[in-house]
Amino acid sequence: MKRYCAVFAVAAALASQGAYAQADADKKAGEAGRPSGDEAASEAIVVTGSRIRGIAPVGSPVVSLGRTDVLQSGKNNTAEILRQMPQVVALGATEALGGGGQDATANQSRAQGLNIRGLGTRATLVLWNGNRVVGMGGFGNFVDPSTFPTVALERVEIVADGASAIYGSDAVSGVANIITRRNFDGIEANARYGIADGGYHEFAISAIAGKTWSGGHFNLSAEHSGHNLLLATKRAFVTSDQRPFGGADFRSTFCRPGNLTAGGTTNYPLPAGNGVGLTPAQLAAGSPNRCDLQALGTILPKQARDTVLSSFAQELAPDIELFADAFWTKRTFLNANVPTATVTVPSTNPFFVTPVAGRTSVAVAYNFYPEIGYTYTPGYEKAVMAVGGLRAKVGGDWRVELSGSIGRSDDLTNNTQQANATAIAAAVADTNPATSLNVFGSAYTNNAATLSNLFTGLFVIKGYNVLKSVNGSAQGSLFDLPGGAVKLSVGGEYRSELNFGILTRGTQSAPLAGDPFRGTRTVSSVFGEVYLPILRNSGIPGLQSLNLSLALRHEHYSDVGNTTNPKVGVTWVPLEGLSLRGSYGRSFRAPSIAEANFKSAGYGINVNTALADPLSPTGVSNGISLVGGNPDLAPEKSRTYTIGADLRPLPGLSLSTTFFSISYTGQIADLVNPTVLQSPFYSAYVIRNPTQEQIQQYLNFGGSPLPISLGTLPATVSFIIDARRHNLGDTKMEGLDFDLGYQFGTAIGDWNLHTSATLLTRLAVSAAPGAPVVDVKGHINRAPEFRLRSEVGFRSGPVSAQIAANYATSYINDLTAPAYRIPANTTFDLFVGYSLGKLVPALKDGSLSLTINNVFDRDPPHSNTALGYDPQSASALGRTMAVALNTRF
Template sequence: MRFHPFMRVLGGCSSVVALAIAGGARAQEAADAAAETDIVTDIVVTGTSIRGIAPVGAPVTALGQDEIQAQPANTTTELLRQVPSVANLGASDQYFGSANNSNANITGGNGINLRGLGTEATLTLLNGRRLPPAGTQGQFFDPSIIPTAAIGRMEVMADGGSAIYGSDAVGGVVNILLRKNFSGVELYAKQGFNGDVRQFIAGGVVGHKWDSGSAMVAFEHNERSPLKASARSLYTDDLRAYGGTDQRLFNSNPGNIQVAGRRYGIPAGQNGTGLTAADFVGVPVNRMSAYEGVDAIPGQNRDSVIGSIEQELTPGISIWGQGYFAHRELLRTVGASTSNLTVTNANPFFVDPSGTGASSVTVNYNFYDDYGPRQQDAWQRSWQIAGGIDAELGGGWNFSAYGSYGRNSEERSQQDINTAQLLAALRDTNPLTAFNPFGDGSYTNATTLANIRAWSAIGARYKLADFGAKVDGTLFDLPGGGVKLAVGAEYQDHSLLSYFRNTTAGANNSTVVYTPSTTSRTVKSGYAELFIPIFGRDNARPGLEELSLSAALRHDDYSDFGSTTNPKFAARYSPFEGFSLRGTFGKSFRAPTLSDIDPNTLTISVNDFTDPSSSTGVTRTLWVRGGSDTLGPEKATTWSLGFDYQPVFASGLSLSMTYFNVEYTNRIETPGNTNLALTPAIESQLGALVTRNPSAALVQGFLSNPLYTGVPENPANILAFVDGRKVNIGRLETQGIEGVVSYLFDTGLGRFNLGVSGTYNFDFKRTTSPNAAPVDVLDTINNPLEFRARGNVGWDNGGFSANAFVNYAAGYLNNSVTPVQHVEAYTTVDLSLRYKITDDAGFGLKNVTFSADIQNLFDRDPPVVLNGTLAFDPQVASIMGRFATIGIRANW
């Protein structure tokens, strides 16, 4: 039986509980904290440029500092990923595959992906300002580099926001707001552990408030050991035990010899010397796991510091400054280098197992016994400084201006193989120095191995300068309240340096080859927003408690692809106290990343594509892949309808529901990037991306490009051109509902809180080729799930509080295998315990809180998923297992 989506979300309370965003039992503590620190807790600033009002129509999920401390999460990103509208697809420190652009995440960062539209379609802000993005493609910001102690409030608006913020806010906006007017010292330490991983976190915040200003500095240190793949049975590429096939590598040690279309296993237990064809009789083909000695989850060390200061110069005029710096190091053990070695009969260890007298053979070889698994060393440094001024202009008008400059630099290096030295060693006729790939183990001279060993590195540096100014205030008064207007302008300067460094292509392993590429752009923007309260507190009447309208418009002029203008309209209507209806309609966009438009990332090759129409069965084809400087912006139309209800007859009960609809067009895709055939079906699908009998000028233009490194070709022999470059060709349509229910109530046994929230997607229709029909990929691997939810039940009495959280991810289809596999739903439970000493604990302590958290309390294994060379899906379920954390927090 299939339940109506509305009932699925609400009815989930009985079987699936979800996140009640404000741990209800903490409400009074939040109010007390606000009184102590002058934090205004009921003003939402995300989603509007007009100060003092909440965004009209758009739902905003908020977590304050007390709610943050009540959650069993150790980083800012973990907290945000508990919001059901955040899909765990894309940048993650547990997944580095090619799906959802995760392979561009070289330092183990964690991005936020609202609605499953991509981390690059979610805008992350710090106090409303843009931040320098991470990843080699500059496509996400990792909120975990902001210390949790520095956060006063986090807000998530899962609604298009380009009319307010410009590019990237297609899925929505995450805004991290720093603590304000904090006075005192707060220190904390946590120790996390299970049988295989250790994590230590320590940090604090120091602040001081004086009559005309305040200052705050927060810091955090986080270190986590790696999780070995050998500690988890599902982290395997031999899938036979789970109903799949053996995906282990043929590149092994001992290796395999390919000759005359057949693969022969090299015998075990010998040194590769004096082998004959007879030695291979009855020897099975060798296989070796790619995960031999590797890490399932890398180890990380991160240090972050952030500070802010605000000073009133004169009444009504104040200045402020902020800055952060974060450094992260990642150490990850990955699989050993592999290669298909061409070995001629000049090699002193040469053997032809076929006995046909071949002059050369191919050896599927693994360098594990020569060098062991490879170590990936990665680092990231991210920082930003910002400052601004706020001034009251009189008559209810205000002026604000800011400027910021920041950088994100990162690099990942690893051991590699120098191809020139390897080729020379394979051709060496001296048995004392030649490379020997025929043994079981490593039987090559140590000096030769040292000459072959090389390294390679990939890195990026993103620079962002951002300047803005805004005037906002009341135009005039209506019976329902003041009509407010905000007008502003912004200027951005972006620059991305991408590079490769390696010793793999040099004449020896000390010759460093450096290949850089730089792209840049500037953006000039102007925007306006209008708020109209038709009915409000002063003129409310039966059936018209409130009626508010808003309209926003932003124009962005890009130096590289032109301009775009995006409007947004919203309304909120309350017929009676405690109940309101709301809706939004708007246009949003995402500018292509600087990596997308970088033409220096081209890969140009000439290949024989399978072609049934050719007399030879193949056609010589020019194939081009990579970035394109002709890309334009991705565009989206978003709208939503919803309600909020806090019944006056049931104090503490809150219900909220939102229907959303996104039509996302002009998406950047690479439809011609994976096809090596010119079949009628593929040609029909790719359309104009395939050119038969291309002109000599087109062919010669690419063959003359310095990025072409192949052998010279006669343009007349090239009879087809496949354009695999990035192109604005994709389309995505999705709709669904999100619901939140929470209930807070007092009893003689203490205060209880219950909550459920979830996201139910109706569809996720996508097309990635010009002539392909949209396909609904909802509930399939590497795509959003139909239903996700999280909830809590909690109790608070005196200084003790306990909260249990249940996380639910619906089952889905793994259509990457045949037959299609049904993946089971996945449910885990988290537990959070707190004991707070509120009286003087000695040594001048105001209070001390002891904490104990357990994630995945019942140690649930991820469901089995035949996922390429894994037996689980790291984008849906963590392989970490049960993880406990104990901690202490103290205030002076």
């Protein structure tokens, strides 16, 4: 704890006013972070954490980013900008991960999710102007914030507090509300180009045009952005061989020359050469050949995105307004893969050799990359959504609103270059040495026509999500208390959701479509919120003002039942410049449609061979697992409370701290892992020594024969695991958020200092009902124990500058033995901008800027893992430099 306090104290001395300030803090008048005219105009209209117009959430802190914060970030999309916040972590769905912690393996389309507190992208609700957005990421599990172009951003507000009483499902760890520009006049055009080592480049071209008039507005924005493919060959620190660093050797055994097995697990490393005329005497059992496939892999896929967004409002009559917002977006991606396969070679192959007499076939783990290069997986994700309705004043300050929304997202992961098992089998069975496939050496040139057909297998994932909703609400004042008018908001929502997916296997010439998955649900909700300003400027010592809020929401799901969630918040101002606040609420996350439907992607029977089993005399057992969704799932639940204080002792100086506590129960997970038989806490999901009737029941689960994967059914089935998704895990998290800001003027210019940090004091998990609670604070695949961003900003005339420090504490990697600590990570960012108004009067609001992220080009901390670094906690980009031109007419 002492080392974190020391780091925080030093950062506070160097801190800056940059991006992250409490939303209810004084705006940074006269500095770069001040809201623009269109920001200020809508500030009281769209609020986050409350449904009462113009009332900030009582008891809950709000963190906000404005337009200038976006421009100074040096980031290419909204998701990357938000991850600079200490409360937002890069666990789960990021473009750098098609695998990793928190279900990142499901993110085949490389979408970017938002993860507040590190409890998962599914536990964070992302809104657009206060509206729920159609789900993305293949199965509609999350919303990609980079959908929204940076040119259209007015601000982003984050409430890192449970908010299901306000918004419903998914708001477990918090809510991010992406608020886009409305009252915009003129034309703004921006261009940005960035580079990094290894030929990496990124770009963004965007524009917005708008017009306001008496009683209405319209604007239209568009953005084209992206970056090229970054391969691991461009980063020397990416390696699977950690032995030089005292770690393990994670290199693959799929090599050239490869490794041969003959009916067992013993490896016979093949010698270098052309593989022609090998004899058994040349094959000796021993350590396998190894090669570093990760060093050939993809760090970042190629991405390109096009987005169009519009906003419209028109007063139809006094006190009646029509409004509509819409967006369309399409993102394409391309990932490079290293082609490998286990090739079963029959004795008829002209190059066949076996070290075991009598074998009629052998298996060779082989790397085809030196012969055919990369295979590629292209794909896309696109979405379209519209929200519209009517607002009306109906007497006094009462307002009613009726709105509807409709949205659809489509995604395709078009992997048409998988290993084609049929073609490979035919190639090795060919008896003609000129055309047969030789996998026994490293220097043989195989026939080009033969090679061209080997990777034509399919693994094509296609799906779409549809969201439709109708919302109605009314709000206004009821009566007065000493602190002001009591305000009430009541309403209801009806929502329908659809999720469709299909997996196509087979080959390019003979595609084999799987059983399509299609799930639907409806959700009906009623909600209410009351704001009670009990005292304001009372003159009573120790009780200047006191505000209270109460909220309640009830939802009925057609597939998973009912849930009711309350929330209470209180803000107490004992004396001028000091406010104390607290909140308590219950939240939930409903199972996704895919999670609650058995026939979602990947369902069926998995064959488990030689699974570790302490009850077996041999130490291993053979059996089967049932995988898929589970209609018996219940919603995940959480209880959250916060206690905080905001202090403003001097003009321009603000200090804030918040203690948070989250109890998250019934978390959904599957049991597809090799340790199930070793833990007594999973025994409820295991049938040992099943009868033939039980085996047949599972093979035909749901009434029809299930697809069988990962092998053939063993002769003796010793166990059956119900490995479907279940309500298994619990998480307890506690910690502190800090925020310190100071702005002041001097003879040479205006200074802005700010530090924002998050410290976890407790993070403990229980993997299954009845399992022990394990302390995982400061461990890999978890939120950082301590994270900080500190900035120093300066403005003088047309010149503005900012330097920022980013710090994340060290953490334990216990995925390998022995466990060890991955070092802390510190990077620095620099921004320099120049206003063009004096040089080009027509561009009075234009600017030219240079941003350098990771100024000192620091490599990510070394990790004893297959990559050599942890992409969930550090970027492999290194130093990036970007030039941006922003113009406004």
